[in-house]
Amino acid sequence: MRIIYVDVDTLRADHTTPYGYHRPTTPNLQKLADKSVVFDRYYCSDSPCLPSRTALTSGQFGISNGVIGHFGPAAQYRLDAGHGPEPDRPLLGQRLIWSGYYTAAISVFAERHRAYFFHGNFRESLRATDRMGDEEAPDVNRAAIDWLRRHADEEDWYLHLTYWEPHTNYTQPAEWTEKMAASGPVQAWPDEETIAAHAEVYGPRSALDLNYSIHGAGKSPVPHNMPDAIRSRADFEHLVNGFDGAISYWDHYFGQLMAALEELGIAEETAVIVSADHGESFGELGSYAEHGMASEPVQRVPLIVHWPGVTDRLPPEARRNDALLYNIDLAPTLCDLLGLDVPAGWQGESFAAAVRGERIDSRAYLVLGHGAHTYQRAVRTRDHLYLRTYHPGCFRAEWEQLFHVTEDPYLTRDLLAQEPELAARMRSHLAEWWNEYAGRPGALPDPMQATLQTGPTYYNDPARYARHLRESGRAHLAEDLEHRLATLNVPVSWHAPDRPRTTELLERWIHLLQTRDQRPADRADS
Template identity: 40%
Template sequence: MRILYIDVDSLRPDHLGCYGYHRETSPNIDEIAADGRRFTNVYASDAPCLPSRTAFYTGRFGIHTGVINHGGLNADPRRHGPARGERYPRRFRTLATILGEQGLDTAMISPFPARHDAWQVVEGFDELYDTGGNGSERADEVYPYAHDWLNEHAAEDDWYLHANFWDPHTEYTTPLEYGHPFADDPAPDWPTEDVIECHYQGTGAQSAQDLCSWGDKRDAPRMPPDVASREDFETMVDGYDVGVHYMDHHVGKLFDLLRDAGVFEDTLVVVSADHGENLGELNVYGDHQTADEPTCNVPLIVRGPGIEPGVDDEFRYQLDLPPTLVDLIGGDVPEGWDGRSFTGSVTGGETDDRSGRERLVLSQGTWTCQRAVRWDDWLLIKTYHDAFKSDLEDLMLFDLAHDPHETTNLADEHPDVVRDGLSTLQQWVDDRLLEAARGERGGNPGAENAVTDPMWQVLRGKGPYYTWDALEDYAEHLRRTGRDEHATALLERHG
């Protein structure tokens, strides 16, 4: 089998045409979605980049690998301890390793492993091509690597190519000569001027006033220095959407290469993302800092031989995809993976009740420290570290069917729902740590701190990576910009 996995950093589903977006941002991806299977409720179990891709390629939750941060102890997987032999036990092998054991040649085109020293992500790959921009490269800089690889290998049997695009990631570096494809298309209606005005008085990195980290100003043609008005927001969301369109244009060129080689119909094409992107939700503009819907919900489109077209609305983790791919090539899924194959859905159009998840638990430990529970129309978020954000409360409950942008916290109005969600969260943590203690599922009893919740390790250490050593300088920045009350409250909470 030939598999082309297109991994688009910071791509939220609702900015793709095939997911109902009013702008034509993704004609090439929409085309394969029309002939393939589109999944609406797939979530990164652990966000953002390093935790997400670690979970995907190891098939294991961050609570089992220990990777939930971008720095410190919890940016590396737990060591396997005295039980480690010359090679890791098969139950801890990565997706690429398993694909290789099944006879597939594997290649990755991405700067990500070097950007985050993510050795666990590249384990098992035969070839790795670093596109050299540390995540700032445009699609026209990524495409030549994929072009050359496919020109040489597309017609061969049994390969897996991971191609990583970054164009929807800030700072939206699509060349200015590409123009503005959406000049005549209105921007999304939300956030309104009133919401932006409120957000502008709030705090946190990538909040409306502090759009660049802890108070710096961006100097990027397709991004405003801050979001003080609807006009600023429209500039920003246009930059994001043009980035999606530019990426899609080059993805279409990859499809053309497969057609030219005569293998497009015989290639399994998968389009997904490491995480989504907040575009104003919870006062985060153009970043992925929370365990909420915009950050954790990712697109998933699968198209190719044997795939039943249609839509799947079941709740699924993104780490359920690796065992599905292994199933599709006739391999055996390692018993140590947390993922649950949904092969029955992609091949037969039938949802296997055992493959769907009734509830999902989502994690963030890199900007904020949060865990969330997603079920029915509800999203419950528990915040352990707020990353100096005034808009985050300790407990937040949102009805996503009526409030998709998470504007109204219903926790006080629905105490029974909150208790239900907190009970789910506690049971999930207990079950995962018990698996670690017993060596079941993704658990690894031989590793040091194997039954320690990594969330507590992050909190006991220096905290989420991007808040390290930022408190005092940011409090002073808040005072300089007329937000003294926030500076005082911030120091009281964290000082």
């Protein structure tokens, strides 16, 4: 069997045609979906990029494989010393290689995130360009189609392609953004009143700090595709047009990739799987154009599986599946479809029966984690989402929230106080899951708890950001951020080179702790 896995960075499911989007963003993806099974409730177990792809290829949750964030001990893949892969928990690509498959990748993900273990999936890894990520779709296609021409006559290969288009910054030519703007209206939410209220939600990629980075506030690097800030509906519409334009641009080149399979005569013999590492927020919880929380728009990802001779013969009603699934389920599913044994150390469950058009049982709930911009875990049932924040980073993230996602898809009404019994049940689900994977003898420490003192501060230093809030006339928000971090008993800065600039903020933090009878002197060198 020939298999192509198409990994589209930041592709939000409900902005694609197969998932009912009202704009024609992905006609070529829809052509594939017409002969595939579309999975409606497919979630990355861990987000964003590095935790998600590690979970996908390791078949394990981040709490077990060690990668829940993007730097330091929170991003260290757990491997025992020794020769060769661990037989009970190999990477997906290693399992395929053992069975005679030739595996290859056209992706610089491993180098972009210093995730060199990712190369262990592949016998061959190719660069489309000399760039460290953000290659454009035509460059990826050039390398991919060349690879396909050289291997079209061979059997049993697995090709992993990474496309970056929908990830900010939206670098596609402006005509693609204009085309989407002309194709139909942008969603009605958030309205002007909501956008105005979001001025009180601070954090990088919030409404007023859409282009803030650790280097300071900035203007849009792509003004034709993305505004400087979100101050009005017009700004929001401009942002969504840019995102949709990026998706449409990618889909155009995806169509060329599919045409190449037809030209080579292998389209009917090649499985094609399209998914994403994570989605994207567009106003939910005050976050814009970012994948910074364990929320519904971030964790839910598309999954479209075309398996020749199987999915193309299914009746239409068998081509949709709404079981709650994780991305760690894909590795055992592929083994199942290929007739291979599933390694004992993988934590996912095969849904191969659903690819064959059969009904499958759904999990009662999923537990989802995020560790790059905040430290959060979430519980997702069929209707509800419970969010628990362990560290807010620089974002105004509440400690606990509860939403009825089916009735409130934009997460606007927090039900935590109104539904105490439901909240307690969701907390118990989270505790049950944690005890299963980190609370038993022999289990490795939870990397989210082990790195809580530093937290998700790689991209944005809280001290610098608090300074920025004050300089931009939002001192009350700076005080709120500092109070949240003081409540956690963590320092507001970890960037040693910036010590002189953070003295005032450190003094504020020390004062806050002293008022709570703490002993900050023990952490004065943090």
